[in-house]
Amino acid sequence: QVQLVESGGGLAQAGDSLRLSCAASGATFTFRSYTMGWFRQAPGKEREFVAAIDRYGSRTDYSDSVNGRFTISRDGVKNTVYLQMTNLKPEDTAIYYCSARQASYSWSNDYKDYNTWGQGTQVTVSS
Numbered sequence: 001q002v003q004l005v006e007s008g009g010g011l012a013q014a015g016d017s018l019r020l021s022c023a024a025s026g027a028t029f030t031f032r033s034y035t036m037g038w039f040r041q042a043p044g045k046e047r048e049f050v051a052a053i054d055r056y057g058s059r060t061d062y063s064d065s066v067n068g069r070f071t072i073s074r075d076g077v078k079n080t081v082y083l084q085m086t087n088l089k090p091e092d093t094a095i096y097y098c099s100a101r102q103a104s105y106s107w108s109n110d111y112k113d114y115n116t117w118g119q120g121t122q123v124t125v126s127s
Contacts, residue, residue, distance in 0.1 A: 002026035002116050004098045009121030012088050016125070020083040022098030022118060032056070035101045036074055036081040039111050040094035040123075047111045050096070051083060055103040063109075065091070088125045095120040
């Protein structure tokens with residue numbers, strides 16, 4: 001079964017940086033066949049799109065709230081996708097989830113269109 005495991009979350013102060021990692025594995029999972037995305041969910045709020053990257057890293061997309069501060073990347077050898085977060089703000093506090101979507105499908109920033117998920121990693125940003 002496909003597994004996505006996030007790491008790198010933790011406690012940070014406003015203005016700090018963190019890098020999240022998502023390691024993909026599984027007998028049926030071919031990393032280069034998937035668009036990868038990061039989503040986040042704060043208590044009482046709907047899960048929201050953060051960033052996505054296509055199968056080869058040729059296209060990236062970001063939500064308006066993180067554009068210019070976060071960078072998504074992927075390593076095809078390590079089967080890992082990253083989210084480099086800089087200039088963190090308290091409103092970035094959330095559980096961050098890694099997800100995958102078959103690259104043969106159309107591009108989507110909607111969490112409902114992603115079919116595999118990690119367990120999430122907590123990011124907490126203090127004032």
